[in-house]
Amino acid sequence: MADTDVRSLAELLAANKGHAVALTGAGISTESGIPDFRSPGTGLWNRIDPMEYLSVDALYARPETFWQYFAEVFGPTLAAQPNAGHLALAKLEAAGFITGVITQNIDGLHQKAGSRTVYEVHGHLRTVHCQSCGRTYPMSEALAQLKKEPIPHCSECGGRVRPDVVLFGDMMPAAFSQAVAAVERSSLVLVVGSSLTVSPANSLAFQTPHLAIVNREPTPADGRADVVLSGGAGDTLSAVLRELNLA
Ligand SMILES: [Zn+2]
Structure with missing residues (x-):
């Protein structure tokens, strides 16, 4: 991560102040101890097939197996805490540089870090709801x-509950169309910790005049980005905050 790249990103944020939105993926939460399920080699997805276990089909056809895996995979995430990357985005929002965060993550760490406007396009782990009466319960329950x-x-009614996360086979939630609208209102999308391979969330990075990318690995959108920084989210965004005198 060269100083000139950090300066370029800071200048881009300043030039688009108030008209920028962040788009985050699993890479921002790895520093909080949450595994990046899609990382080659170490990913959990190599052990289990998410299409098979974390799908609407599995929820209905094999609910016991579904919940067993769900609890194993996501239970530990409920206790995770935000890291420097999450905190930096909350500061950028508070200082008026970005208007909010669109996230593919379901861990709720942006809210824990203090972000106010968060579009959770894949849902979240905070709650489940009853499929019969619609009542909502904390996931911990x-x-x-x-x-x-x-x-x-x-x-209340004995009906089956389901998590408020987007499963394979689910429609995209209202948060996704809100995210699309947020991108349409913006002149800059700041991608943090996303490999931009998960559709349709990745399409948001291609719908903006200006694009900045902070990710450890190359992404399919690097070629059209104004700035690409290949460092970790925490270090990189902390350096950007210092450049903007926000640290
Ligand atoms: Zn119910």
Whole structure:
């Protein structure tokens, strides 16, 4: 990460102040101890097939297996804490540089870091809802139930509950169209920790006049980006904050 690149990103943010939105992926949360499920070699996706286990089909056809894997994979994430990358984006929003964060992550760490406007295009881990009566419960309650029974149920009507995350086979939530609108209002998208390979969220990086990318690995959008920084989110964004006198 060269100083000139950090300066370029800071200048780009200053030039588009108030008209920029961040787009984040798994790479921003790895520094909080949450595995990047899609990383080659180490990824959890190499052990289990997400299309098979974390799908709407699995939720209905094999709910016990679904919940067993869901709790194993995402249970530890509930206790994770935001890192310097999340905190930097919250500061950029508070200082008026970005208007919000579009995230592919379901870990809720942007809100924990203090971000106000967060578009969770893949849903979130905070709650589950009853598929019969619609009542919402904290995820922690559903996971606690799982210790006593194979499938969590609605304590009001006995119906089955499901997580408020976007599963394979689900439609995209309202947050996605809100994210599209946020990008349309913006002149700059700042990608942080996303390899831009997951559709349709990755398409957002291609719908903006200016693009900046902070990611450890190359992305398919690097060629059209104004600035590409190949460092970690925490270090890179902390350096950008210093450049903007926000640190
Ligand atoms: Zn219910």
